[in-house]
Amino acid sequence: MEKESKVFFTDFRVTQDGGIEAKLKKLCRKAGIEQIDFYGKFTAIKIHFGEDGNLSFLRPDYARAVAELVRELGGKPFLTDCNTLYPGYRKNALDHLDCAQKHGFSPATTGCQIIIGDGLKGTDEIDVPVVNGEYCTKAHIGRAVMDADIFISLSHFKGHEATGFGGAIKNIGMGCGSRAGKMDQHSSGKPEVNQDACKGCRLCAKECGSDAITYKNKKAFINQEICKGCGRCIGACNFDAIYNPNGSANQELDCKMAEYTQAVCYGRPCFHINIIRDVSPWCDCHAFNDAPLIPNLGMAASFDPVALDQACSDLCNQATRFDNTQITDNAGRGLKLTKDLWNDSSPESVWNMTLVHGEKIGLGTRKYILEKF
Template sequence: MDASTVYFTDFRCPVGTSLTEKLRRLCLVAGIKNIEMDGKFVAIKMHFGELGNLAFLRPNYAKVVADLCKEQGGLPFLTDCNTLYPGSRKNALEHLTCAQLNGFWPMTTGCQVLIADGLRGTDEVEVPVPNGEYCKTAKIGRAIMDADIFISLNHFKGHEATGFGGAIKNIGMGCGSRAGKMEQHASGKPVVQQELCRGCRHCAKECGSDAITYGADHKAFIDEDKCKGCGRCIGACNYDAIYNPNSSANEELDRKMAEYAAAVCNGRPCFHINLVQDISPNCDCHGENDAPILPDVGMFASFDPVALDQACADACLSATPLPNSQLSDNLARPGWNCHHDNFKDSNPNIEWKATLEQAEKIGLGTRKYVLKKI
């Protein structure tokens, strides 16, 4: 496969310019207007940030992308899927409230916000994974798959489970329904925290495998032998009594995530944007954000999400760690086994390269790229 083109601009803004103007110009030069959008639904996938986290992308950036789509006759909407874990985005109502509190309203973004997998994270479409080795099909939020065009607007940062979170992470894990997220983590079954269970029986009504029973105390119990690990019961519980205790950070997770991203992008026009700023060590799913581990780098855009993530990763690997950060603290520890890898030295138990390797192997894109600065 030939090298893909990745476009880049830094965050320098002389007097009279702005970051939103730079992002607009980046998208235009990268070719976003080569996509025929007239009368078509355009899903703009992004992360609205967990409440308490301030590292997520500002809604101003989303408006730039939405406005570009509308200029081309497109019908854009911002979207994400519900989370697998309890938090402020575990169902569509709380997710929308969280998005609004973090500034994502139609008047600030220029378009509507839709939660792609519905109220409880169960509104999904099962789609084939092209050349899939770990997943033959992927369970994706329905609204995302209903869109004619797919755009990812990504905060590129560190991540405690996958090393970094960029386009592939935002697409693969982010577009998965609750069952899709369970399949990617694929490390155990949900369990009930007995002290939080109120015996409302909503989880049993949602369970498709008759795995949930109730004891004399009216508390729910999940039979692991019957449980298929779909995670629907997590969304059914309004009291955070059910959770997945076995989330893993391993190579298989990275490779499944790449395959899910391929399922989302396959067969329709796609465009991807990474903003490498506020490079926190952990995901924006956290209810906080630690100090950045690296200085801000810039904005990147490409039609190829693999080349895009590779270019951003390379930029981060060559950056100098910031003082008073998780990364610099680790590097300063006596006897620290330095990996000479800013992601792995920040979160040692990760295998981030597997994501890009698998994505390239199954044909999502190429790690070879030509970087064009504008």
């Protein structure tokens, strides 16, 4: 591996016919996507279709641009994502496809088919060895993802309540995991409830992915035997009553995501694209999106997912912050703000561990050269 990886970046300024779609194609070509032999090859484009109610997911236009480029290069593209662990509109393939179509993703709008990677019920998976894995010896990955000859990640780069930010590694590692794979990654920690702080609002129970939350004396109680450790309840609580007693849980989650990404990408041609816009502090898996933390910055691409996420994280940290965001709320609750955007937004995250561990296992390097145009 080279000492530094190249990351190519362009902003959203356009003064030419074709607009952002043409500029995205140009970005991919400058980043070297034509080095991949696409001719006749099945090409998975991993994207997040957005939970119903969320409006910050990537528009179908970005997927269409990438799919058109793959076709121009001779490939056979398809869009893919795997089913969710928690209740919602993407918990099985039928609901998932309905949600995708509601958000504008269809063969007519994107120029390619949609295949839910882990099948109807989230059980169509392949156990893939994790090269250099320290937390996982194998990863449970959606079968269609691994059947593809070439893999492209098209990621909405944004904040995340558990991992600090979500970019290429989050989109690949967590997103390509089957339901069993998602459980495997989330199994390091299970939240508990501070009974004194709980207001009995029941928002946490609505978000629970395993019906593990009941109420006794108008206070939430989490059944540890049923809980999957997904952490959705932590993000749902407006009173900081739910916490993770395992201080290493988020760190282990970050490391496992990097190892799952290694499993998906190892040994086949891969290319990665991050779109830095609508940088909400929350994952697109929620049925809402909070106000963005920073302005829309641009698009970046690289063969190296670690370098790509590191570069995009640095660009976000250098950006001017908006007022009236989750960070403003955290400051109002007494959190001492720093120059770390992700820590100020999600103080419980250990976001850099995804990158540190990814580099350690050979997924990529944190050292990069940023090429702007």
